[in-house]
Amino acid sequence: DTGVSQNPRHKITKRGQNVTFRCDPISEHNRLYWYRQTLGQGPEFLTYFQNEAQLEKSRLLSDRFSAERPKGSFSTLEIQRTEQGDSAMYLCASSLAMRETEAFFGQGTRLTVV
Amino acid sequence: KQEVTQIPAALSVPEGENLVLNCSFTDSAIYNLQWFRQDPGKGLTSLLLIQSSQREQTSGRLNASLDKSSGRSTLYIAASQPGDSATYLCAVEGGNQFYFGTGTSLTVIP
Numbered sequence: 551d552t553g554v555s556q557n558p559r560h561k562i563t564k565r566g567q568n569v570t571f572r573c574d575p576i577s578e579h580n581r582l583y584w585y586r587q588t589l590g591q592g593p594e595f596l597t598y599f600q601n602e603a604q605l606e607k608s609r610l611l612s613d614r615f616s617a618e619r620p621k622g623s624f625s626t627l628e629i630q631r632t633e634q635g636d637s638a639m640y641l642c643a644s645s646l647a648m649r650e651t652e653a654f655f656g657q658g659t660r661l662t663v664v
Numbered sequence: 665k666q667e668v669t670q671i672p673a674a675l676s677v678p679e680g681e682n683l684v685l686n687c688s689f690t691d692s693a694i695y696n697l698q699w700f701r702q703d704p705g706k707g708l709t710s711l712l713l714i715q716s717s718q719r720e721q722t723s724g725r726l727n728a729s730l731d732k733s734s735g736r737s738t739l740y741i742a743a744s745q746p747g748d749s750a751t752y753l754c755a756v757e758g759g760n761q762f763y764f765g766t767g768t769s770l771t772v773i774p
Contacts, residue, residue: 556707583761592668592753592764593708606760641707643762649695650715653755653762655708 554656556642562662563632570628571659575644582625583653584617585641586610593641599625600647632663666691666758670765677744678773685739685768687754692732695757699728699739702751702767711752712739744772 555574563569575582580601585593596615598606601622611617614632619625629636639660645653667690677683687697696715700708712721714730714737721728725742737754751769755762 554707585762585764590766592755592766593762595761595763598760608761639705643708649757651696652710652713653698653757654710655700657707660705 554642554644554654556640556656556659558659559657560660560662562664565634565663566631568628568630569632569661570626571640571642571661573625573627573642573644573656574623575625575642576654578646579644579654580622580647581645581653582619583643583645584625584627585643587639587641587658588637596627596640629661632661634663637661637663666694666756666763668754668756668763668765670752670754670768672768673766674769674771676771676773679744679746681744681772682740682742683744683770685741685752685754685770687737687739687765689735689737689756689763691758692735693758694732697728697730697737697754697756698762699726699737700753700755702753704751708753741770744770746772746774748772 582599584596587593599619614630639658641658643653643655699711712728727740751767753767755764
């Protein structure tokens with residue numbers, strides 16, 4: 551296992567289009583997180599899954615955003631009707647189910663909305 | 665709401681110097697604190713994890729300390745090298761998420 555994998559690495563889309571990102575966590579990790587990072591800022595929390603259950607969502611996750619984790623394995627993050635303000639790096643992280651364990655991040659998906 | 669602050673925002677040092685990066689947080693009810701490194705345009709690489717019951721962790725030239733009661737952590741980098749140039753982020757785990765600071769951008773000059 552080579553760590554958390556995110557695809558695609560880069561995505562350029564026109565405003566108003568829908569985009570979907572994929573995250574494959576480390577295989578034995580139950581917890582999965584999505585974060586968004588804009589230039590010069592720290593990552594901001596979007597949502598959290600434990601296995602297939604989405605247990606927490608940030609207010610940043612508007613109605614245009616939806617995330618799934620079918621069967622508790624990979625996860626997808628979809629943005630509908632993209633806006634220029636959605637341009638950012640989208641990061642996925644995973645960790646074991648227990649508290650106080652290390653979180654591992656993927657390389658991120660860079661979204662540019664033109 | 666947990667707030668994490670990192671000082672300084674940017675730091676430039678000559679190669680070989682020892683340096684300290686600072687991280688503070690407002691709510692001491694944390695599960696752990698983790699330091700990450702981020703290279704431009706890349707994801708986050710985990711450097712050190714300090715669990716809430718621990719006071720410090722070491723890995724090679726890196727040493728991180730945690731003082732929960734005062735809401736502070738430091739990352740000490742010994743004998744800095746140009747390859748250490750990156751942004752360093754600290755994150756505290758609380759509830760169901762990690763709270764991040766805005767990072768310290770480190771440049772090590774050869």
